Amino acid sequence: MAPNTSPDKSRNAALFERARKLIPGGVNSPVRAFKAVGGTPRFVQRAQGAYFWDADGQRYIDYIGSWGPMILGHGHPAVVEAVQKAVLEGFSYGAPTEREVELAEEIVKLVPSIEMLRLVSSGTEAGMSAIRLARGATGRSKIIKFEGCYHGHADALLVKAGSGLATFGNPTSAGVPPEVVQHTLVLEYNHIAQLEEAFAIHGSSTACLIIEPIAGNMNFVRASVPFMKRCRELCTQHGALLVFDEVMTGFRVALGGAQSVYAKSIPGFQPDMTVMGKVIGGGMPLAAFGGTRAVMEQLAPQGPVYQAGTLSGNPVATACGLATLKEIGKPGFYEDLGHKTQRLISGLQAEADKAGVDFCGDSEGGMFGFFLLKELPQNYAKVMTTDNARFNTLFHGLLDRGIYIAPALYEAGFMSAAHTDADIAETVAAAGDVFKLLSK
Incomplete structure (x- = not known):
C-alpha cells in the first residue's frame, strides 16, 4: 500500500476542522483526536474484514477493531x-x-x-x-x-x-x-x-x-x-x-x-x-x-x-x-487467532532486533501490546518511561504505510479472525522500514 504523502491536505483535515466547531476536541472520545501523537485523525468511511477506508479513500490494516469488539473483523x-x-x-x-x-x-x-x-x-x-x-x-x-x-x-x-x-x-x-x-x-x-x-x-x-x-x-x-x-x-x-x-x-x-x-x-x-x-x-x-x-x-x-x-x-x-x-465458539477459533497474534509480535520483534531498536511485545489470544523498551513493564510507572517521541515516529510511519495501530502508546492492540498472513507480512515489513529510521 503506497504511503499517503499528504494526509493534512485531505478531506480528513476538513472534517476535523468542521468537527472541532461543534464537538469538543472534534471527537466523541478523547483518544480519537490524535492529541498524543499529533497530526490529523482519520475519519472512517467504511470497513470490511481487517480493513477500513478513511474519508480520502485510503485503506488501512486495522489493529484496533473498534478497541476490541471486532474479533471477527468488520462486516462478518x-x-x-x-x-x-x-x-x-x-x-x-x-x-x-x-x-x-x-x-x-x-x-x-x-x-x-x-x-x-x-x-x-x-x-x-x-x-x-x-x-x-x-x-x-x-x-x-x-x-x-x-x-x-x-x-x-x-x-x-x-x-x-x-x-x-x-x-x-x-x-x-x-x-x-x-x-x-x-x-x-x-x-x-x-x-x-x-x-x-x-x-x-x-x-x-x-x-x-x-x-x-x-x-x-x-x-x-x-x-x-x-x-x-x-x-x-x-x-x-x-x-x-x-x-x-x-x-x-x-x-x-x-x-x-x-x-x-x-x-x-x-x-x-x-x-x-x-x-x-x-x-x-x-x-x-x-x-x-x-x-x-x-x-x-x-x-x-x-x-x-x-x-x-x-x-x-x-x-x-x-x-x-x-x-x-x-x-x-467454533472449534479452533482461538488457536488460530492466538497464532496470528503471536506471528505479528514475533515478526515485529525480529525487525526491531535487526535494526537494533529496543522492543518487547506480548500477547494473549487476539490481544497484544508492544513497547519500545528492552523488557516488558510490570506497572504503570515503568510504562511511563517509554519515549513518546519515538513511539509517535513509529505510529505515523506505520500510518503513512497503511497500518492503523492505537494513536497512543498506552493502548493495547487487537487481532481479528479476518487478518491474513499477507496482512501480517505487510505490517511487519512496514514496521521494519520505520525501525530503520528509528535506529539512525
Whole structure:
C-alpha cells in the first residue's frame, strides 16, 4: 500500500476542522483526536474484514477493531445477517425479550464464575454498577483499584494514587469532587507487599478490589500469577469481593476470558464478579456485569441495590452479540487467532532486533501490546518511561504505510479472525522500514 504523502491536505483535515466547531476536541472520545501523537485523525468511511477506508479513500490494516469488539473483523456475514433480521423486527422495546435470556444463558455457560448477570449498554455503566453492587452487598464503602487500570469514566474511578497507603485518591478529572473519591484506594499494579499492607490497614472496610487482569489501558501489562493469587486470597480473607474488569479481555484473550487463563495456573481460581463489554456486543453498544447468585440477587427489583437502563438488553445489540459468540465458539477459533497474534509480535520483534531498536511485545489470544523498551513493564510507572517521541515516529510511519495501530502508546492492540498472513507480512515489513529510521 503506497504511503499517503499528504494526509493534512485531505478531506480528513476538513472534517476535523468542521468537527472541532461543534464537538469538543472534534471527537466523541478523547483518544480519537490524535492529541498524543499529533497530526490529523482519520475519519472512517467504511470497513470490511481487517480493513477500513478513511474519508480520502485510503485503506488501512486495522489493529484496533473498534478497541476490541471486532474479533471477527468488520462486516462478518453471519453477524450482518443477524443484525439485519433484528432491525426489521424492531429497534428497541423497553420490555424484555427472549434474546436477552439467550445471551445471558450463553455467557453463563462460557464463564463458570458467572451465575447471574445484568445487561447494560457500556463498559463504564457496567463497571459503575458493579462497584455499587459490591458496596451494597458487603455494606462497605472502600474500593481498591490499581494505577494504570481503567474501569470507565465513572467519578469514583477517575482517581490517581494518594500519598500513602493510609490516604486515598485524588481526582484525575475536573468535575470530580475530592469527597467522591475519598473511599478509592489506588495501588501499584503487581506490587504484592503494597497490596498486603493495604488490606492490613483497610481490609475490614473494603467492599471490593477491581482489576484489569491484563491491563489494556497501559498498553498490555499482565498481572503476574503470584500477584493475582494474592488478590484472590486477600479478598477471601477479608470478605471483600474480587471484581474482574474483562471489558477488554472477555472473549478476546480466550473463550472463558482472562479468568480462564489464570485458572490454569491457580487451581479453582474465580473472581466474585465480572464486568464485560466489547466482544459480547460484537460492535454494538452492549455490556454486562455478573457474578455469584448471592451477590447478583442484591440487585433491584429482587434486592435493594438500584440499577436500570432504558436501552439495556437492546434487541439489535443482543442479536449482534449472540451471532458473534456463536462464531468465536467454533472449534479452533482461538488457536488460530492466538497464532496470528503471536506471528505479528514475533515478526515485529525480529525487525526491531535487526535494526537494533529496543522492543518487547506480548500477547494473549487476539490481544497484544508492544513497547519500545528492552523488557516488558510490570506497572504503570515503568510504562511511563517509554519515549513518546519515538513511539509517535513509529505510529505515523506505520500510518503513512497503511497500518492503523492505537494513536497512543498506552493502548493495547487487537487481532481479528479476518487478518491474513499477507496482512501480517505487510505490517511487519512496514514496521521494519520505520525501525530503520528509528535506529539512525
